[in-house]
Amino acid sequence: MSKIKFQGNASGTGTTTFQSANTSSNTTFTLPGTDGSPNQALVTDGSGALSFATVGGTTSNALTMNNGGSGDASGTTFNGSAARTISYNTIGAAATGAANTFTAAQTFRAASAIRSEAASTQDAIVIAGRAGGTSSYAITLTPATLSASRTLTLPEPGENVTLGYLNSPVNSQSAAYTLVLADSGKTILHPSTDANARTFTIPANGSVAYATGTVLTFINMTSQVVTIAITTDTMYLAGSGTTGSRSLAQYGIATAVKIDSTTWLISGNGLT
Numbered sequence: 001m002s003k004i005k006f007q008g009n010a011s012g013t014g015t016t017t018f019q020s021a022n023t024s025s026n027t028t029f030t031l032p033g034t035d036g037s038p039n040q041a042l043v044t045d046g047s048g049a050l051s052f053a054t055v056g057g058t059t060s061n062a063l064t065m066n067n068g069g070s071g072d073a074s075g076t077t078f079n080g081s082a083a084r085t086i087s088y089n090t091i092g093a094a095a096t097g098a099a100n101t102f103t104a105a106q107t108f109r110a111a112s113a114i115r116s117e118a119a120s121t122q123d124a125i126v127i128a129g130r131a132g133g134t135s136s137y138a139i140t141l142t143p144a145t146l147s148a149s150r151t152l153t154l155p156e157p158g159e160n161v162t163l164g165y166l167n168s169p170v171n172s173q174s175a176a177y178t179l180v181l182a183d184s185g186k187t188i189l190h191p192s193t194d195a196n197a198r199t200f201t202i203p204a205n206g207s208v209a210y211a212t213g214t215v216l217t218f219i220n221m222t223s224q225v226v227t228i229a230i231t232t233d234t235m236y237l238a239g240s241g242t243t244g245s246r247s248l249a250q251y252g253i254a255t256a257v258k259i260d261s262t263t264w265l266i267s268g269n270g271l272t
Contacts, residue, residue: 168217178203184214190248192221199227199245202235205262214258220248220270228254228271230264238267247272 006016029048036052043053127139168187174194178201188200200218220226229245236243248254252270259265
């Protein structure tokens, strides 16, 4: 017998039919002995034993996005140990077979910290003000029109990162010294307490790739000459165009500017 058919009760004329699958092996399902709770479903243990159980995860493990409007910030929460809310505005309709796209002014919020939204015709990232500030203020990052992808690598927490200076920090050196990348924008000082001739060396681009436009400043406060040396790159003296190492006299100040990948121009007072 491949079917079980139930005739409708006295008030009905239809029938209900259960039909076996087309199978070449015997299968036995054992029904549960008692009824389940409301909204439970009949599930199997994988070995034919059936029981009633609640199907699906709890709201703490579910992610649901609500449909914009006045309820924009009240979507169903999802969580691990603490609840979080994600909300979004209406998704634009898509043609059959095409991917849905977001309409303008789309907003994503996670604990009111960062969101992505359209700004006029350009995408933007908006970082909301922190607690204790004015909530209506935010930092908006809007990309330029690009012809290729760009990657910005953020530093690790606690990493010492220099983006530039509003002043020129002083790096005092009382020994022969080869400059490093962190000296970009700094002043290399030969202090009056070191009464010895010293050599300060600008390394080659191949070992320290300073950005074009990097400025290095040198000051000598002693009667002993400071030699400003260059390695395999080229350093021109402003005005004359001669190349090579330069001497900086007492109370002298010199500034070297990188004008291309392997070329520097240096000028100053007390510089020969």
